Amino acid sequence: MKLLTHNLLSSKCLKGVKVGYPLRIVAKDVKISESEYNMEFVLKMIPKLDWKVLVNAAEQIGHGNNLPIELIEDYEDDEELLKKIHHVLMEVEVINGELICPETQRIFPISAGIPNLLLNEDEVS
């Protein structure tokens, strides 16, 4: 699971959970892979992201990459920053670990890089 995906997922499908965001990450294995930098993609992605959640998630798993706590306004022209963001979004991957619901502490396992968000029959609202 890439940190980009983490930024988009919630646990609000659980019965009784209202927001369920952000999910806490427990990373057992982290893999750093290479992915070709694509400026257009990063620029399209940034407005869709919750910036603070991204920075926190990256720090939680030890790959903070010196991202600024607040996103600077003219990020479009800062190629160095865009490349850093691309790295955190697409190149840091949790292979084995857990996603944890912030409200109920329900654990969603990540195995072979694939998060399992399936609920049990009795958790469906």
Add this chain to the structure above:
Amino acid sequence: MKYFQYLLWFAHEHVPFRLIEIESIASALKIPIKWLEPPSDKPWYLVELPSEEAVQKLSSRSVTMRRAIQLWADELTVPKLHATLKEKCLNGILEPYKSKSFKVDVDLFCNSQTQEEKLERIESFSYMPFQGHVNLKNPDVIFQFIEYYGLDPNTAPEYPTRAFFGRVVAESGRTLIHELSLKKRTFIGNTSMDPQLSLLMANLGKVSNGDLVLDPFVGSGSLLVAAAKFGGYVIGTDIDYLMLHGRTRPTRKQTRHIARKDESIEANMIQYSCVDKYIDVIVADSALPFWHNDVEFDCILADPPYGIREPTERIGSKESLPIVKKEGSPVHFPSKVEYGLNEIIKDLMRFSSKHLKLKGRLLFWVPVFREDYEETHMPRHSCFKLIGNCEQVLTTFTARRLLVFEKIKIPQDSDECSCTIPSSSTFREKYFTHGNENRLTRKQKKAIAAKNKEIWFAKLNDANVK
């Protein structure tokens, strides 16, 4: 600069998809098209395009087109075509290509030719002042000659009703169809979408560089491969844990006895060198809301399960107070309940109304029983405008339709959504029984027809005798 017309020359398949494909690509690439002839079912479109570069961009993505040709002559008969071409050669149309290596391709639509006839046709252009060598393998320029004999091979005339000649400007994206062939793909499932239709979906979805694309019923990821090939960054979800982990029963008959190994959607992405565009796949039930509220996709593509080869299921229990049994495996496999096709589609549309960008496209297939088909049964939602509804015939009785929607407004609580495909609850049942029934009625009909014929002949003989 001289202004030229272009002929987009198509392969004769998936005809209903042609126009919407070309329009979608042009719109995604922001290329204006001027129609010189209203688009028809004939295997070509005559257009004016702003530049040769635009033509190349357009054709390199199309999978219904064969190639694009800069039109030099377009006449109703072959002799007239030669006359026009001779005149144009005198005016120097061939000048820039005169000394280059070349070849001439000949296509006959609705007719066939022997090798000798083909050579004869090529030789008929010998008046053109070529100076370069003929090079069949790797020529600098390719010329295309086309004879059109109508659309119906049973009533094809002796002479062509239209003839074209021109210079090939661009080949189409059809080479991708072979490149993505399911035969050589690492990981396939029982219902993997064939590459041409997957690519077609990505084109109709206007997938462009850097787009965020979702397939909520991802299966073995065929649609993701196509979307990634056109620059989309892809995410897929599926309820089937074993499928996403590449541990289902092997699909290929020859290797049924060997368990899958290192098979996954990611492996496919690596195979086709588009792993840079692969974000993630997630095991999740698309009937449940697990995306963060603000998530917005640029395009949503899906081939939902119809209940024929993949079950239509969601998490649930038939018991009112479900008890989760403890299992030996570390992964819990929740029990599932039937999830009707109409419900799947309505949920998909409601989901997309929230999570698709404005003007973004939602595409999915629905199965239809051809004789029951009515447009009013098709899904609709007040946030979406239906812009494409193309039929792919599967058998005499069944077909599937690709519906293309564009999001036209922000969702509200008052939004209405309906989908009443009659076959959806019984499609499976009908699918397996309808054919038999019909074979029987066909037999009966034949018997009645034969009897009537006999009676008619008897009457005729009677009359003759009298």
